[in-house]
Amino acid sequence: MSNRAPADPAPTADNRQKLLEATMRRHQYRPDALIEVLHKAQELYGHLSPQLLASIARSLHLPPSRVYGVATFYHFFSLAPQGEHTCTVCLGTACYVKGAMEILTALEAETGLKAGHTSPDGRLSLLTARCLGACGIAPAVVLDGVVIGHADAETLRARLHALLEATPVAS
Amino acid sequence: MDLAELHAIAERERARRKAVRVLCCTSSGCQASRSLELFHQLEAAVTATGQDEAVEVASVGCMGFCGQGPMVRVEPANLLFERVRPEQAPEIIAALAGQPCSVERGDPNHPFFTRQMHVVRRNGGIIDPERIEEYIAAGGYEALYRVLHDFSPAEVIQEITRSGLRGRGGAGYPTGLKWATVAKSPGERKFVVCNGDEGDPGAFMDRSILESDPHLVLEGMAIAAYAVGAHEGYIFVRGEYPLAIQRLNRAINQARKLGLLGSQIFETAFDFKVEIRVGAGAFVCGEETALIASIEGRRGQPRPRPPYPAEKGLWGFPTLINNVETFANIVPIIENGADWYAAIGTEKSKGTKVFALTGKVRNTGLIEVPMGMTLREIVEDLGGGSPDGTPVKAVQTGGPSGGCIPARLFDTPVDYESLAAAGSIMGSGGMVVMDDHTSMVEIARFYMAFCMDESCGKCVPCRVGTVQMHRLLSKIAAGQATPVDLEQLEQLCRLVRETSLCGLGQSAPNPVLSTLRYFREEYEALLREDAAASANGKP
Numbered sequence: 001m002s003n004r005a006p007a008d009p010a011p012t013a014d015n016r017q018k019l020l021e022a023t024m025r026r027h028q029y030r031p032d033a034l035i036e037v038l039h040k041a042q043e044l045y046g047h048l049s050p051q052l053l054a055s056i057a058r059s060l061h062l063p064p065s066r067v068y069g070v071a072t073f074y075h076f077f078s079l080a081p082q083g084e085h086t087c088t089v090c091l092g093t094a095c096y097v098k099g100a101m102e103i104l105t106a107l108e109a110e111t112g113l114k115a116g117h118t119s120p121d122g123r124l125s126l127l128t129a130r131c132l133g134a135c136g137i138a139p140a141v142v143l144d145g146v147v148i149g150h151a152d153a154e155t156l157r158a159r160l161h162a163l164l165e166a167t168p169v170a171s
Numbered sequence: 172m173d174l175a176e177l178h179a180i181a182e183r184e185r186a187r188r189k190a191v192r193v194l195c196c197t198s199s200g201c202q203a204s205r206s207l208e209l210f211h212q213l214e215a216a217v218t219a220t221g222q223d224e225a226v227e228v229a230s231v232g233c234m235g236f237c238g239q240g241p242m243v244r245v246e247p248a249n250l251l252f253e254r255v256r257p258e259q260a261p262e263i264i265a266a267l268a269g270q271p272c273s274v275e276r277g278d279p280n281h282p283f284f285t286r287q288m289h290v291v292r293r294n295g296g297i298i299d300p301e302r303i304e305e306y307i308a309a310g311g312y313e314a315l316y317r318v319l320h321d322f323s324p325a326e327v328i329q330e331i332t333r334s335g336l337r338g339r340g341g342a343g344y345p346t347g348l349k350w351a352t353v354a355k356s357p358g359e360r361k362f363v364v365c366n367g368d369e370g371d372p373g374a375f376m377d378r379s380i381l382e383s384d385p386h387l388v389l390e391g392m393a394i395a396a397y398a399v400g401a402h403e404g405y406i407f408v409r410g411e412y413p414l415a416i417q418r419l420n421r422a423i424n425q426a427r428k429l430g431l432l433g434s435q436i437f438e439t440a441f442d443f444k445v446e447i448r449v450g451a452g453a454f455v456c457g458e459e460t461a462l463i464a465s466i467e468g469r470r471g472q473p474r475p476r477p478p479y480p481a482e483k484g485l486w487g488f489p490t491l492i493n494n495v496e497t498f499a500n501i502v503p504i505i506e507n508g509a510d511w512y513a514a515i516g517t518e519k520s521k522g523t524k525v526f527a528l529t530g531k532v533r534n535t536g537l538i539e540v541p542m543g544m545t546l547r548e549i550v551e552d553l554g555g556g557s558p559d560g561t562p563v564k565a566v567q568t569g570g571p572s573g574g575c576i577p578a579r580l581f582d583t584p585v586d587y588e589s590l591a592a593a594g595s596i597m598g599s600g601g602m603v604v605m606d607d608h609t610s611m612v613e614i615a616r617f618y619m620a621f622c623m624d625e626s627c628g629k630c631v632p633c634r635v636g637t638v639q640m641h642r643l644l645s646k647i648a649a650g651q652a653t654p655v656d657l658e659q660l661e662q663l664c665r666l667v668r669e670t671s672l673c674g675l676g677q678s679a680p681n682p683v684l685s686t687l688r689y690f691r692e693e694y695e696a697l698l699r700e701d702a703a704a705s706a707n708g709k710p
Binding site for chain 2: 030031032033034035036038039066069070073074075076077091092093094096097098129130131132133134135136137138140146147148149
């Protein structure tokens with residue numbers, strides 16, 4: 001996991017640290033801004049590492065248990081680094097009724113990953129979402145931030161393949 | 172800012188308008204089908220054909236027919252184009268000059284459009300949500316001006332009470348009553364909170380309203396704040412809705428710059444500032460006490476009520492919490508009067524309701540219909556029935572807190588009481604149509620998996636009960652259960668419903684109970700023992 005350095009908070013004072021500091025300053029280091037700060041931290045660093053959580057706890061004068069508790073309570077926050085690419089299958093009711101499970105099963109078989117996991121080489125995370133609110137174009141899948149509506153397993157497999165440059169993800 | 176200045180902005184905006192407007196939907200659903208690219212191609216095509224003088228291309232909000240997106244509409248000719256690809260932009264622009272055009276045409280006279288009544292969605296697909304001038308040209312912020320100058324806070328509450336508006340978040344609590352409670356609660360500070368944490372799978376009304384017409388919600392919040400005596404507001408939006416957050420941010424900044432939010436609004440003594448709080452993905456945060464905890468930067472865990480937020484809410488101060496769609500109803504009520512509003516809908520459920528019509532139905536998208544329309548009209552007339560002719564079996568309303576209504580009860584009018592009598596709820600307005608291929612046991616299991624994952628863990632009945640119910644449902648689905656398991660499941664349903672702390676746990680058994688009520692034979696067919704006998708003996 002050490003080769004995933006960009007997602008780890010760098011010890012040296014880089015720009016991201018400054019940006020995070022600015023966010024906390026804007027909220028006057030108030031403890032109730034914790035969730036806003038965690039959002040910003042995850043946006044900057046990609047995930048919330050233990051060191052990052054500890055430094056946020058210090059800055060906002062909160063017990064580390066509280067920061068950890070909040071970070072793990074919400075689905076949006078990730079304590080583990082995400083893959084280089086992410087593929088999120090929406091499992092909302094509309095998508096489910098229109099076959100999202102079949103898509104997920106096909107992608108699991110294709111990548112050898114279980115939903116919610118990242119490949120050991122850090123290239124791909126296969127995730128699920130509870131509902132993206134894109135029910136009008138169900139089933140929906142988000143590939144690296146791009147929403148694909150009326151998705152089907154075949155096209156998705158092909159797009160995923162192209163994205164990973166036809167090299168299979170080691171499982 | 173005063174009324175004359177507001178009218179001047181509207182006047183300038185109307186003068187700026189060109190004779191022909193090409194409206195291109197750039198809501199999230201259509202954006203997923205490359206509508207942003209299409210928008211730029213349309214602009215390029217207008218310039219390329221030298222029609223800049225007469226034709227403008229506008230980026231607008233949701234037109235409702237999401238399943239057929241991206242949508243393009245041309246005014247005033249009322250031409251509708253569906254499933255448009257960016258490459259087809261020149262053809263559409265050429266069609267304005269009467270050239271033949273092969274792009275798929277939509278029918279603006281389709282029942283999907285004509286059977287609707289737009290109150291909340293009146294600007295959706297018509298104005299550019301990123302330009303406050305267009306909202307003002309459509310009459311925006313005049314209701315706020317009138318309220319601040321001509322109404323006392325008590326008169327505003329009276330108007331809302333008389334309109335009969337009920338909370339659109341799901342439970343249908345009378346809005347006027349809630350406002351009155353907050354207004355009379357003592358507190359040196361008060362808050363207005365807009366609940367935009369739309370976590371129901373299968374629902375996207377709030378997303379669409381926020382993306383298509385953010386100022387309508389802001390203006391409604393400001394009127395509410397004036398009525399209850401609040402000066403600070405929060406909009407709590409799901410983190411999964413980045414476009415809604417972006418457009419709201421922009422709307423707040425624009426309104427602040429024009430003096431429509433902030434201090435001394437319309438040169439009166441009324442101050443109101445609004446901040447956005449981005450949710451972090453927890454369904455339970457839709458529950459008002461959990462939502463408050465989340466705004467305060469804590470885990471989104473509910474607490475027992477009373478005291479209700481109306482008395483002790485955010486940081487212990489009286490807090491008014493309403494759903495996005497509820498706030499969006501306020502401006503139309505002030506504009507047209509309580510009597511006008513009360514004349515729409517049924518006796519106990521007034522006004523219109525926005526539904527997200529999805530699943531196994533030909534026309535998927537957002538619809539706004541008067542309360543009291545029957546499920547059959549919605550599914551068959553507006554929705555066009557199932558896409559491949561397979562009989563429609565049921566409609567699931569209200570998300571994980573709701574239930575499945577079978578096809579034989581499709582003459583049920585859609586209002587709070589009738590849906591409750593049918594064992595479901597209005598919820599925030601998700602409607603997922605299911606056909607004969609859908610297993611009801613699987614649907615119940617699906618919702619239970621959702622509730623199990625989303626339980627905040629604070630109270631035992633919900634935390635443990637949902638897990639056990641999910642296990643029993645899985646056992647049934649796998650064909651390994653006996654009648655005893657089914658009995659146990661029903662007992663557990665009642666227990667969890669009656670003993671859970673908040674709405675999430677109290678309503679988690681609903682999808683199971685409603686499917687058991689109407690589709691019991693599907694459960695029994697999966698039982699290992701006595702399957703044949705029980706299928707004969709029970710209703």
